[in-house]
Amino acid sequence: MSRVPSAEEQKFLDEYDPDRYPSIAVTVDVALLTICSGRFSVLLVERGNHPYKSYWALPGGFVEPDEDLQAAARRELAEETGVRDDIHLEQLCSYGTPGRDPRGRTVSVAYLGMSPEVSNPVGGSDAAHARFWPVAEVGSGDGPQLAFDHDVIVADAVERARSKLEYTPLATAFCEEQFTLADLRRIYEAVWDVQLDAPNFRRKVLSTHGFVEPLGDTALPPGGGRPARLYRRGDARLLHPAMLRPGASAEESLAEQRVVQE
Protein backbone atom coordinates (compact mmCIF):
# COMPACT_ATOMS: atom_id res chain seq x y z
CA MET A 1 0.00 0.00 0.00
CA SER A 2 2.97 2.36 -0.40
CA ARG A 3 2.50 3.84 -3.85
CA VAL A 4 3.21 7.34 -5.05
CA PRO A 5 0.29 9.65 -4.22
CA SER A 6 -1.34 11.56 -7.04
CA ALA A 7 -1.46 15.35 -6.98
CA GLU A 8 -5.01 15.24 -5.65
CA GLU A 9 -4.07 12.81 -2.95
CA GLN A 10 -1.07 14.88 -2.00
CA LYS A 11 -3.26 17.94 -1.60
CA PHE A 12 -5.56 15.89 0.62
CA LEU A 13 -2.64 14.71 2.69
CA ASP A 14 -1.52 18.33 3.14
CA GLU A 15 -4.92 19.31 4.42
CA TYR A 16 -4.92 16.17 6.51
CA ASP A 17 -1.72 17.00 8.36
CA PRO A 18 -1.00 13.98 10.58
CA ASP A 19 0.50 16.30 13.19
CA ARG A 20 -2.74 18.23 13.51
CA TYR A 21 -4.82 15.11 13.11
CA PRO A 22 -3.10 12.08 14.63
CA SER A 23 -4.68 8.98 13.19
CA ILE A 24 -8.08 7.95 14.45
CA ALA A 25 -8.54 4.21 14.27
CA VAL A 26 -11.80 3.01 12.70
CA THR A 27 -13.28 -0.20 14.05
CA VAL A 28 -16.54 -2.10 13.71
CA ASP A 29 -18.48 -3.84 16.46
CA VAL A 30 -21.43 -6.18 15.99
CA ALA A 31 -24.34 -6.65 18.36
CA LEU A 32 -25.77 -9.95 17.16
CA LEU A 33 -29.21 -10.52 18.63
CA THR A 34 -31.13 -13.77 18.63
CA ILE A 35 -33.75 -15.68 20.57
CA CYS A 36 -31.83 -18.27 22.55
CA SER A 37 -33.97 -20.85 24.38
CA GLY A 38 -36.85 -18.42 24.33
CA ARG A 39 -34.83 -15.52 25.73
CA PHE A 40 -33.84 -12.38 23.81
CA SER A 41 -30.02 -12.54 23.83
CA VAL A 42 -26.87 -10.91 22.54
CA LEU A 43 -23.64 -12.57 21.43
CA LEU A 44 -20.58 -11.61 23.51
CA VAL A 45 -16.96 -12.77 23.53
CA GLU A 46 -14.72 -12.92 26.56
CA ARG A 47 -11.63 -10.80 26.09
CA GLY A 48 -8.29 -12.58 26.31
CA ASN A 49 -6.12 -9.43 26.32
CA HIS A 50 -5.77 -6.22 28.24
CA PRO A 51 -7.38 -3.81 28.59
CA TYR A 52 -10.61 -5.20 30.05
CA LYS A 53 -9.11 -8.69 30.14
CA SER A 54 -11.76 -11.28 31.03
CA TYR A 55 -14.52 -8.72 30.54
CA TRP A 56 -17.14 -9.47 27.89
CA ALA A 57 -17.27 -7.49 24.66
CA LEU A 58 -19.00 -7.35 21.31
CA PRO A 59 -17.17 -9.08 18.47
CA GLY A 60 -15.35 -6.49 16.40
CA GLY A 61 -12.06 -5.15 15.15
CA PHE A 62 -10.25 -2.88 12.74
CA VAL A 63 -11.58 -2.02 9.32
CA GLU A 64 -9.17 -3.07 6.58
CA PRO A 65 -7.84 -0.63 3.97
CA ASP A 66 -10.11 -1.48 1.06
CA GLU A 67 -12.99 -2.98 2.91
CA ASP A 68 -16.54 -1.72 3.11
CA LEU A 69 -17.79 -1.09 6.64
CA GLN A 70 -20.49 -3.74 6.51
CA ALA A 71 -18.05 -6.24 5.00
CA ALA A 72 -15.72 -5.60 7.92
CA ALA A 73 -18.54 -6.27 10.38
CA ARG A 74 -19.43 -9.51 8.61
CA ARG A 75 -15.79 -10.61 8.56
CA GLU A 76 -15.21 -9.93 12.25
CA LEU A 77 -18.36 -11.79 13.14
CA ALA A 78 -17.23 -14.81 11.14
CA GLU A 79 -13.66 -14.70 12.45
CA GLU A 80 -14.50 -14.39 16.12
CA THR A 81 -17.63 -16.49 16.41
CA GLY A 82 -18.10 -18.63 13.29
CA VAL A 83 -21.61 -17.30 12.77
CA ARG A 84 -22.85 -17.96 9.26
CA ASP A 85 -22.74 -14.88 7.08
CA ASP A 86 -26.15 -14.62 5.43
CA ILE A 87 -27.79 -13.01 8.45
CA HIS A 88 -29.46 -9.62 8.52
CA LEU A 89 -26.96 -6.87 9.35
CA GLU A 90 -27.64 -3.13 9.48
CA GLN A 91 -25.71 -0.13 10.67
CA LEU A 92 -26.67 0.94 14.17
CA CYS A 93 -24.65 4.00 15.18
CA SER A 94 -21.07 5.23 15.48
CA TYR A 95 -19.35 5.75 18.80
CA GLY A 96 -16.37 8.06 18.94
CA THR A 97 -16.23 9.80 22.30
CA PRO A 98 -12.58 10.56 23.11
CA GLY A 99 -11.40 8.19 25.82
CA ARG A 100 -13.81 5.36 24.99
CA ASP A 101 -10.74 3.17 24.36
CA PRO A 102 -7.91 3.73 26.88
CA ARG A 103 -5.30 2.79 24.25
CA GLY A 104 -6.05 5.60 21.82
CA ARG A 105 -8.64 7.41 19.82
CA THR A 106 -11.06 5.12 18.04
CA VAL A 107 -14.31 5.56 16.21
CA SER A 108 -16.39 2.41 16.16
CA VAL A 109 -19.15 1.87 13.65
CA ALA A 110 -21.57 -0.49 15.37
CA TYR A 111 -23.76 -2.94 13.47
CA LEU A 112 -26.93 -4.64 14.56
CA GLY A 113 -27.33 -8.27 13.52
CA MET A 114 -30.37 -10.50 13.77
CA SER A 115 -30.23 -14.24 13.29
CA PRO A 116 -32.09 -17.44 14.15
CA GLU A 117 -30.80 -19.40 17.11
CA VAL A 118 -27.13 -20.34 16.67
CA SER A 119 -26.23 -23.69 18.16
CA ASN A 120 -22.57 -23.29 19.13
CA PRO A 121 -20.75 -19.99 18.56
CA VAL A 122 -17.04 -20.79 18.66
CA GLY A 123 -14.47 -18.48 20.15
CA GLY A 124 -12.10 -17.52 17.35
CA SER A 125 -8.68 -15.93 17.03
CA ASP A 126 -8.59 -13.20 19.69
CA ALA A 127 -11.71 -14.31 21.55
CA ALA A 128 -11.33 -16.77 24.42
CA HIS A 129 -15.00 -17.73 24.60
CA ALA A 130 -18.18 -16.74 22.85
CA ARG A 131 -21.73 -17.16 24.16
CA PHE A 132 -25.16 -15.62 24.13
CA TRP A 133 -26.28 -13.63 27.14
CA PRO A 134 -29.91 -12.72 27.79
CA VAL A 135 -30.18 -8.97 27.31
CA ALA A 136 -32.09 -8.62 30.57
CA GLU A 137 -28.98 -9.76 32.44
CA VAL A 138 -26.53 -7.55 30.56
CA GLY A 139 -27.78 -4.30 31.99
CA SER A 140 -28.28 -5.60 35.53
CA GLY A 141 -25.65 -6.25 38.18
CA ASP A 142 -25.68 -10.06 38.05
CA GLY A 143 -24.84 -10.25 34.33
CA PRO A 144 -21.50 -10.00 32.52
CA GLN A 145 -19.24 -6.98 32.94
CA LEU A 146 -18.92 -5.28 29.56
CA ALA A 147 -15.73 -3.73 28.18
CA PHE A 148 -15.42 -0.20 26.79
CA ASP A 149 -18.79 1.46 26.09
CA HIS A 150 -20.28 -1.79 24.86
CA ASP A 151 -23.07 -1.66 27.43
CA VAL A 152 -24.34 1.46 25.70
CA ILE A 153 -24.09 -0.16 22.28
CA VAL A 154 -26.00 -3.21 23.47
CA ALA A 155 -28.72 -1.02 24.98
CA ASP A 156 -29.03 0.93 21.73
CA ALA A 157 -29.14 -2.29 19.70
CA VAL A 158 -31.84 -3.79 21.89
CA GLU A 159 -34.02 -0.72 21.69
CA ARG A 160 -33.51 -0.46 17.93
CA ALA A 161 -34.54 -4.07 17.47
CA ARG A 162 -37.62 -3.63 19.67
CA SER A 163 -38.61 -0.62 17.66
CA LYS A 164 -37.92 -2.21 14.26
CA LEU A 165 -40.23 -5.09 15.06
CA GLU A 166 -43.04 -2.58 15.12
CA TYR A 167 -42.78 -1.21 11.62
CA THR A 168 -40.72 -3.73 9.64
CA PRO A 169 -41.07 -7.48 9.10
CA LEU A 170 -37.65 -8.08 10.67
CA ALA A 171 -39.06 -10.45 13.26
CA THR A 172 -38.74 -13.01 10.47
CA ALA A 173 -34.96 -12.47 10.56
CA PHE A 174 -35.01 -14.31 13.91
CA CYS A 175 -36.92 -17.23 12.40
CA GLU A 176 -35.71 -20.19 10.38
CA GLU A 177 -36.46 -20.40 6.67
CA GLN A 178 -39.86 -21.92 7.40
CA PHE A 179 -41.83 -21.00 10.49
CA THR A 180 -45.32 -21.07 11.98
CA LEU A 181 -47.23 -18.02 13.15
CA ALA A 182 -46.73 -19.28 16.70
CA ASP A 183 -42.95 -19.19 16.13
CA LEU A 184 -43.26 -15.61 14.90
CA ARG A 185 -45.43 -14.65 17.82
CA ARG A 186 -42.92 -16.07 20.29
CA ILE A 187 -40.27 -13.83 18.69
CA TYR A 188 -42.37 -10.76 19.41
CA GLU A 189 -43.12 -11.98 22.92
CA ALA A 190 -39.44 -12.59 23.71
CA VAL A 191 -38.18 -9.30 22.24
CA TRP A 192 -40.90 -7.12 23.72
CA ASP A 193 -41.31 -9.20 26.91
CA VAL A 194 -45.09 -9.22 26.62
CA GLN A 195 -47.88 -11.75 26.06
CA LEU A 196 -49.77 -11.42 22.79
CA ASP A 197 -53.22 -12.66 21.93
CA ALA A 198 -52.67 -15.45 19.41
CA PRO A 199 -55.90 -15.01 17.38
CA ASN A 200 -55.45 -11.24 17.01
CA PHE A 201 -51.76 -11.63 16.22
CA ARG A 202 -52.58 -14.09 13.47
CA ARG A 203 -55.11 -11.77 11.85
CA LYS A 204 -52.75 -8.81 12.01
CA VAL A 205 -49.86 -10.64 10.39
CA LEU A 206 -51.98 -12.20 7.64
CA SER A 207 -53.72 -8.92 6.81
CA THR A 208 -50.39 -7.10 6.42
CA HIS A 209 -49.39 -7.37 2.78
CA GLY A 210 -46.03 -9.02 2.13
CA PHE A 211 -45.26 -9.88 5.75
CA VAL A 212 -45.35 -13.67 5.29
CA GLU A 213 -46.06 -16.05 2.40
CA PRO A 214 -48.03 -19.23 3.10
CA LEU A 215 -46.51 -22.59 2.22
CA GLY A 216 -48.43 -25.81 1.69
CA ASP A 217 -46.91 -27.74 4.54
CA THR A 218 -47.75 -27.94 8.19
CA ALA A 219 -45.70 -28.59 11.31
CA LEU A 220 -46.67 -30.37 14.49
CA PRO A 221 -46.44 -28.39 17.69
CA PRO A 222 -44.05 -29.91 20.25
CA GLY A 223 -46.49 -30.83 23.03
CA GLY A 224 -49.24 -32.19 20.79
CA GLY A 225 -52.05 -30.17 19.27
CA ARG A 226 -53.39 -29.24 15.87
CA PRO A 227 -50.69 -28.93 13.16
CA ALA A 228 -49.82 -25.34 12.24
CA ARG A 229 -49.39 -24.01 8.71
CA LEU A 230 -45.89 -23.07 7.65
CA TYR A 231 -44.87 -19.70 6.20
CA ARG A 232 -41.77 -18.02 4.81
CA ARG A 233 -40.70 -14.35 4.74
CA GLY A 234 -42.66 -12.06 2.43
CA ASP A 235 -41.12 -9.35 0.28
CA ALA A 236 -42.36 -6.31 2.21
CA ARG A 237 -39.75 -4.07 3.83
CA LEU A 238 -42.19 -2.02 5.85
CA LEU A 239 -45.38 -2.99 7.63
CA HIS A 240 -48.64 -1.25 6.80
CA PRO A 241 -50.13 -0.97 9.26
CA ALA A 242 -47.45 -1.27 11.94
CA MET A 243 -47.48 -3.91 14.69
CA LEU A 244 -47.65 -1.61 17.69
CA ARG A 245 -46.42 -2.71 21.08
CA PRO A 246 -49.23 -3.02 23.59
CA GLY A 247 -49.42 -0.45 26.38
CA ALA A 248 -46.72 1.80 24.97
CA SER A 249 -48.38 4.89 26.42
CA ALA A 250 -46.75 7.02 29.11
CA GLU A 251 -44.59 5.21 31.67
CA GLU A 252 -42.82 2.63 29.49
CA SER A 253 -41.64 5.26 27.04
CA LEU A 254 -38.77 6.15 29.36
CA ALA A 255 -36.44 3.40 28.18
CA GLU A 256 -37.10 4.06 24.51
CA GLN A 257 -35.87 7.59 24.72
CA ARG A 258 -32.18 6.70 24.76
CA VAL A 259 -32.00 5.68 21.15
CA VAL A 260 -34.55 8.10 19.88
CA GLN A 261 -33.53 11.32 21.52
CA GLU A 262 -29.77 11.32 20.77
Add this chain to the structure above:
Amino acid sequence: MSRVPSAEEQKFLDEYDPDRYPSIAVTVDVALLTICSGRFSVLLVERGNHPYKSYWALPGGFVEPDEDLQAAARRELAEETGVRDDIHLEQLCSYGTPGRDPRGRTVSVAYLGMSPEVSNPVGGSDAAHARFWPVAEVGSGDGPQLAFDHDVIVADAVERARSKLEYTPLATAFCEEQFTLADLRRIYEAVWDVQLDAPNFRRKVLSTHGFVEPLGDTALPPGGGRPARLYRRGDARLLHPAMLRPGASAEESLAEQRVVQE
Protein backbone atom coordinates in the same frame (compact mmCIF):
# COMPACT_ATOMS: atom_id res chain seq x y z
CA MET B 1 0.20 15.95 20.48
CA SER B 2 3.57 14.19 20.36
CA ARG B 3 3.90 12.71 23.83
CA VAL B 4 5.38 9.40 24.90
CA PRO B 5 2.81 6.62 24.53
CA SER B 6 2.02 4.52 27.59
CA ALA B 7 2.62 0.78 27.54
CA GLU B 8 -1.04 0.17 26.79
CA GLU B 9 -1.04 2.65 23.98
CA GLN B 10 2.12 1.14 22.56
CA LYS B 11 0.53 -2.27 22.52
CA PHE B 12 -2.44 -0.79 20.70
CA LEU B 13 -0.17 0.86 18.20
CA ASP B 14 1.56 -2.47 17.58
CA GLU B 15 -1.78 -4.15 16.88
CA TYR B 16 -2.73 -1.16 14.81
CA ASP B 17 0.21 -1.46 12.44
CA PRO B 18 0.05 1.58 10.13
CA ASP B 19 1.46 -0.51 7.32
CA ARG B 20 -1.38 -2.98 7.48
CA TYR B 21 -3.87 -0.29 8.26
CA PRO B 22 -3.00 2.97 6.51
CA SER B 23 -4.82 5.77 8.25
CA ILE B 24 -8.50 6.16 7.57
CA ALA B 25 -9.55 9.78 7.89
CA VAL B 26 -12.65 10.42 9.99
CA THR B 27 -14.86 13.32 8.95
CA VAL B 28 -18.29 14.64 9.85
CA ASP B 29 -20.93 15.98 7.47
CA VAL B 30 -24.09 17.81 8.45
CA ALA B 31 -27.39 17.74 6.60
CA LEU B 32 -29.12 20.78 8.06
CA LEU B 33 -32.81 20.75 7.18
CA THR B 34 -35.20 23.63 7.53
CA ILE B 35 -38.38 25.07 6.08
CA CYS B 36 -37.27 27.91 3.83
CA SER B 37 -40.06 30.08 2.39
CA GLY B 38 -42.46 27.20 2.91
CA ARG B 39 -40.25 24.64 1.16
CA PHE B 40 -38.45 21.75 2.85
CA SER B 41 -34.78 22.53 2.21
CA VAL B 42 -31.22 21.46 2.96
CA LEU B 43 -28.19 23.65 3.53
CA LEU B 44 -25.41 23.19 0.97
CA VAL B 45 -22.09 24.93 0.37
CA GLU B 46 -20.45 25.41 -2.99
CA ARG B 47 -17.01 23.83 -3.08
CA GLY B 48 -14.11 26.15 -3.80
CA ASN B 49 -11.47 23.43 -4.22
CA HIS B 50 -10.90 20.31 -6.24
CA PRO B 51 -12.12 17.66 -6.34
CA TYR B 52 -15.74 18.45 -7.20
CA LYS B 53 -14.88 22.15 -7.50
CA SER B 54 -18.05 24.26 -7.91
CA TYR B 55 -20.19 21.26 -7.00
CA TRP B 56 -22.42 21.59 -3.95
CA ALA B 57 -21.69 19.66 -0.77
CA LEU B 58 -22.81 19.28 2.81
CA PRO B 59 -20.86 21.34 5.33
CA GLY B 60 -18.31 19.13 7.07
CA GLY B 61 -14.67 18.38 7.73
CA PHE B 62 -12.14 16.50 9.79
CA VAL B 63 -12.72 15.46 13.37
CA GLU B 64 -10.12 16.93 15.69
CA PRO B 65 -7.99 14.79 18.02
CA ASP B 66 -9.86 15.30 21.28
CA GLU B 67 -13.21 16.26 19.92
CA ASP B 68 -16.47 14.42 20.29
CA LEU B 69 -18.17 13.55 17.01
CA GLN B 70 -21.22 15.69 17.60
CA ALA B 71 -19.03 18.60 18.73
CA ALA B 72 -17.12 18.32 15.47
CA ALA B 73 -20.38 18.47 13.52
CA ARG B 74 -21.48 21.53 15.44
CA ARG B 75 -18.12 23.23 14.92
CA GLU B 76 -18.06 22.59 11.18
CA LEU B 77 -21.58 23.89 10.83
CA ALA B 78 -20.67 27.08 12.66
CA GLU B 79 -17.39 27.56 10.77
CA GLU B 80 -18.76 27.06 7.29
CA THR B 81 -22.18 28.58 7.55
CA GLY B 82 -22.48 30.66 10.71
CA VAL B 83 -25.60 28.79 11.80
CA ARG B 84 -26.34 29.28 15.46
CA ASP B 85 -25.36 26.30 17.55
CA ASP B 86 -28.36 25.50 19.73
CA ILE B 87 -30.17 23.59 17.01
CA HIS B 88 -31.24 19.96 17.16
CA LEU B 89 -28.50 17.66 15.91
CA GLU B 90 -28.55 13.87 15.85
CA GLN B 91 -26.37 11.21 14.31
CA LEU B 92 -27.69 9.92 11.01
CA CYS B 93 -25.39 7.24 9.63
CA SER B 94 -21.75 6.62 8.75
CA TYR B 95 -20.54 6.35 5.18
CA GLY B 96 -17.26 4.56 4.51
CA THR B 97 -17.39 2.82 1.14
CA PRO B 98 -13.84 2.69 -0.26
CA GLY B 99 -13.55 5.20 -3.08
CA ARG B 100 -16.23 7.59 -1.83
CA ASP B 101 -13.52 10.28 -1.68
CA PRO B 102 -11.09 10.15 -4.63
CA ARG B 103 -8.29 11.56 -2.47
CA GLY B 104 -8.13 8.69 0.00
CA ARG B 105 -10.02 6.50 2.39
CA THR B 106 -12.46 8.39 4.57
CA VAL B 107 -15.25 7.44 6.90
CA SER B 108 -17.78 10.19 7.34
CA VAL B 109 -20.15 10.29 10.27
CA ALA B 110 -23.18 12.18 9.01
CA TYR B 111 -25.40 14.27 11.27
CA LEU B 112 -28.95 15.39 10.74
CA GLY B 113 -29.76 18.92 11.88
CA MET B 114 -33.13 20.62 12.17
CA SER B 115 -33.52 24.33 12.64
CA PRO B 116 -36.00 27.18 12.18
CA GLU B 117 -35.56 29.27 9.07
CA VAL B 118 -32.08 30.81 8.90
CA SER B 119 -32.00 34.26 7.34
CA ASN B 120 -28.54 34.44 5.79
CA PRO B 121 -26.15 31.51 6.00
CA VAL B 122 -22.70 32.89 5.30
CA GLY B 123 -20.07 31.04 3.35
CA GLY B 124 -17.15 30.54 5.73
CA SER B 125 -13.51 29.57 5.48
CA ASP B 126 -13.40 26.87 2.82
CA ALA B 127 -16.91 27.38 1.48
CA ALA B 128 -17.44 29.80 -1.38
CA HIS B 129 -21.19 30.14 -0.94
CA ALA B 130 -23.82 28.66 1.31
CA ARG B 131 -27.53 28.46 0.59
CA PHE B 132 -30.61 26.36 1.16
CA TRP B 133 -31.87 24.16 -1.66
CA PRO B 134 -35.35 22.66 -1.72
CA VAL B 135 -34.92 18.93 -1.24
CA ALA B 136 -37.25 18.22 -4.15
CA GLU B 137 -34.71 19.84 -6.49
CA VAL B 138 -31.66 18.10 -5.05
CA GLY B 139 -32.58 14.66 -6.32
CA SER B 140 -33.84 15.81 -9.71
CA GLY B 141 -31.83 16.84 -12.74
CA ASP B 142 -32.49 20.59 -12.58
CA GLY B 143 -31.09 20.97 -9.04
CA PRO B 144 -27.52 21.32 -7.80
CA GLN B 145 -24.89 18.71 -8.62
CA LEU B 146 -23.73 17.13 -5.36
CA ALA B 147 -20.15 16.17 -4.55
CA PHE B 148 -19.02 12.76 -3.26
CA ASP B 149 -21.90 10.57 -2.05
CA HIS B 150 -23.70 13.53 -0.55
CA ASP B 151 -26.82 12.91 -2.62
CA VAL B 152 -27.24 9.65 -0.75
CA ILE B 153 -26.70 11.34 2.60
CA VAL B 154 -29.27 14.01 1.78
CA ALA B 155 -31.80 11.38 0.71
CA ASP B 156 -31.24 9.46 3.93
CA ALA B 157 -31.55 12.63 6.00
CA VAL B 158 -34.80 13.64 4.31
CA GLU B 159 -36.36 10.25 4.82
CA ARG B 160 -35.21 10.13 8.45
CA ALA B 161 -36.73 13.54 9.11
CA ARG B 162 -40.03 12.56 7.45
CA SER B 163 -40.15 9.46 9.54
CA LYS B 164 -39.19 11.19 12.80
CA LEU B 165 -42.04 13.65 12.44
CA GLU B 166 -44.37 10.71 12.80
CA TYR B 167 -43.32 9.45 16.19
CA THR B 168 -41.42 12.31 17.83
CA PRO B 169 -42.27 15.96 18.48
CA LEU B 170 -39.29 17.08 16.38
CA ALA B 171 -41.48 19.15 14.08
CA THR B 172 -41.13 21.76 16.83
CA ALA B 173 -37.38 21.84 16.10
CA PHE B 174 -38.28 23.59 12.84
CA CYS B 175 -40.37 26.19 14.68
CA GLU B 176 -39.33 29.33 16.49
CA GLU B 177 -39.48 29.48 20.29
CA GLN B 178 -43.15 30.43 20.13
CA PHE B 179 -45.44 29.15 17.41
CA THR B 180 -49.07 28.64 16.50
CA LEU B 181 -50.63 25.32 15.63
CA ALA B 182 -50.92 26.56 12.05
CA ASP B 183 -47.14 27.09 12.00
CA LEU B 184 -46.67 23.54 13.23
CA ARG B 185 -49.11 22.20 10.70
CA ARG B 186 -47.30 23.95 7.86
CA ILE B 187 -44.10 22.20 8.96
CA TYR B 188 -45.75 18.83 8.57
CA GLU B 189 -47.27 19.85 5.24
CA ALA B 190 -43.92 21.03 3.87
CA VAL B 191 -41.91 18.03 5.08
CA TRP B 192 -44.44 15.41 4.03
CA ASP B 193 -45.70 17.33 0.98
CA VAL B 194 -49.33 16.75 1.88
CA GLN B 195 -52.36 18.80 2.93
CA LEU B 196 -53.62 18.22 6.45
CA ASP B 197 -57.05 18.93 7.88
CA ALA B 198 -56.53 21.81 10.30
CA PRO B 199 -59.26 20.91 12.84
CA ASN B 200 -58.17 17.28 13.10
CA PHE B 201 -54.51 18.23 13.27
CA ARG B 202 -55.26 20.56 16.14
CA ARG B 203 -57.07 17.89 18.11
CA LYS B 204 -54.33 15.34 17.54
CA VAL B 205 -51.56 17.65 18.70
CA LEU B 206 -53.41 18.88 21.77
CA SER B 207 -54.44 15.38 22.81
CA THR B 208 -50.85 14.13 22.64
CA HIS B 209 -49.35 14.59 26.06
CA GLY B 210 -46.24 16.76 26.20
CA PHE B 211 -46.19 17.69 22.51
CA VAL B 212 -46.82 21.42 23.02
CA GLU B 213 -47.44 23.69 26.02
CA PRO B 214 -49.98 26.51 25.68
CA LEU B 215 -48.89 30.09 26.34
CA GLY B 216 -51.19 32.96 27.23
CA ASP B 217 -50.45 35.10 24.21
CA THR B 218 -51.88 35.11 20.76
CA ALA B 219 -50.50 36.03 17.35
CA LEU B 220 -52.22 37.62 14.40
CA PRO B 221 -52.23 35.66 11.17
CA PRO B 222 -50.55 37.51 8.30
CA GLY B 223 -53.53 38.01 5.96
CA GLY B 224 -56.07 38.92 8.63
CA GLY B 225 -58.22 36.50 10.56
CA ARG B 226 -58.83 35.42 14.13
CA PRO B 227 -55.72 35.57 16.35
CA ALA B 228 -54.17 32.17 17.05
CA ARG B 229 -52.98 30.94 20.43
CA LEU B 230 -49.24 30.57 20.89
CA TYR B 231 -47.47 27.44 22.12
CA ARG B 232 -43.96 26.29 22.97
CA ARG B 233 -42.33 22.85 22.82
CA GLY B 234 -43.50 20.31 25.39
CA ASP B 235 -41.21 17.91 27.21
CA ALA B 236 -42.23 14.68 25.47
CA ARG B 237 -39.59 12.88 23.43
CA LEU B 238 -41.96 10.43 21.78
CA LEU B 239 -45.52 10.86 20.58
CA HIS B 240 -48.29 8.62 21.89
CA PRO B 241 -50.09 8.04 19.69
CA ALA B 242 -47.95 8.74 16.62
CA MET B 243 -48.84 11.30 13.94
CA LEU B 244 -49.12 8.97 10.99
CA ARG B 245 -48.67 10.21 7.46
CA PRO B 246 -51.88 10.02 5.48
CA GLY B 247 -52.08 7.40 2.73
CA ALA B 248 -48.82 5.71 3.62
CA SER B 249 -50.11 2.34 2.43
CA ALA B 250 -48.61 0.52 -0.54
CA GLU B 251 -47.28 2.64 -3.39
CA GLU B 252 -45.63 5.49 -1.52
CA SER B 253 -43.61 3.18 0.66
CA LEU B 254 -41.05 2.72 -2.11
CA ALA B 255 -39.03 5.82 -1.29
CA GLU B 256 -38.97 5.11 2.41
CA GLN B 257 -37.25 1.82 2.00
CA ARG B 258 -33.80 3.30 1.36
CA VAL B 259 -33.20 4.36 4.92
CA VAL B 260 -35.07 1.55 6.54
CA GLN B 261 -33.75 -1.45 4.71
CA GLU B 262 -29.99 -0.80 4.86
Add this chain to the structure above:
DNA sequence: GCAAAAGTGTTGACTGTACACCCATGT
Protein backbone atom coordinates in the same frame (compact mmCIF):
# COMPACT_ATOMS: atom_id res chain seq x y z
C1' DG C 1 -62.48 -38.71 25.77
C1' DC C 2 -59.27 -35.19 27.17
C1' DA C 3 -55.49 -31.92 26.79
C1' DA C 4 -53.21 -28.81 23.86
C1' DA C 5 -52.52 -25.83 20.36
C1' DA C 6 -54.36 -23.86 15.78
C1' DG C 7 -57.64 -21.20 13.86
C1' DT C 8 -62.60 -18.52 13.38
C1' DG C 9 -66.41 -15.37 14.84
C1' DT C 10 -68.34 -11.63 17.33
C1' DT C 11 -68.72 -7.67 20.04
C1' DG C 12 -67.88 -3.17 22.02
C1' DA C 13 -64.55 0.52 22.64
C1' DC C 14 -61.79 3.53 20.50
C1' DT C 15 -59.56 6.37 16.71
C1' DG C 16 -59.17 8.80 12.48
C1' DT C 17 -61.42 11.46 8.90
C1' DA C 18 -64.52 14.33 6.60
C1' DC C 19 -67.03 18.22 6.81
C1' DA C 20 -70.60 21.55 8.65
C1' DC C 21 -70.45 25.27 11.44
C1' DC C 22 -69.19 29.19 14.67
C1' DC C 23 -65.65 32.85 16.25
C1' DA C 24 -62.54 36.82 16.00
C1' DT C 25 -59.96 39.81 13.53
C1' DG C 26 -58.44 43.22 9.27
C1' DT C 27 -60.07 45.88 5.45
Add this chain to the structure above:
DNA sequence: ACATGGGTGTACAGTCAACACTTTTGC
Protein backbone atom coordinates in the same frame (compact mmCIF):
# COMPACT_ATOMS: atom_id res chain seq x y z
C1' DA D 1 -70.30 43.48 5.15
C1' DC D 2 -67.16 40.11 3.91
C1' DA D 3 -62.88 37.69 3.46
C1' DT D 4 -59.59 35.09 6.10
C1' DG D 5 -57.96 32.00 9.05
C1' DG D 6 -58.69 30.00 14.09
C1' DG D 7 -61.38 26.88 16.59
C1' DT D 8 -65.60 23.44 17.90
C1' DG D 9 -69.12 19.76 17.08
C1' DT D 10 -70.64 15.68 15.05
C1' DA D 11 -71.27 11.54 12.57
C1' DC D 12 -69.58 7.76 9.97
C1' DA D 13 -66.09 4.17 9.00
C1' DG D 14 -62.34 1.50 10.07
C1' DT D 15 -59.31 -0.70 13.54
C1' DC D 16 -58.14 -3.12 17.71
C1' DA D 17 -58.48 -5.86 21.99
C1' DA D 18 -61.03 -9.29 24.49
C1' DC D 19 -62.86 -13.56 24.59
C1' DA D 20 -66.19 -17.34 23.32
C1' DC D 21 -66.02 -21.00 20.31
C1' DT D 22 -64.66 -24.64 16.73
C1' DT D 23 -61.02 -27.70 14.60
C1' DT D 24 -57.29 -31.04 14.50
C1' DT D 25 -53.83 -33.39 16.39
C1' DG D 26 -51.32 -36.73 20.39
C1' DC D 27 -52.12 -39.60 24.27
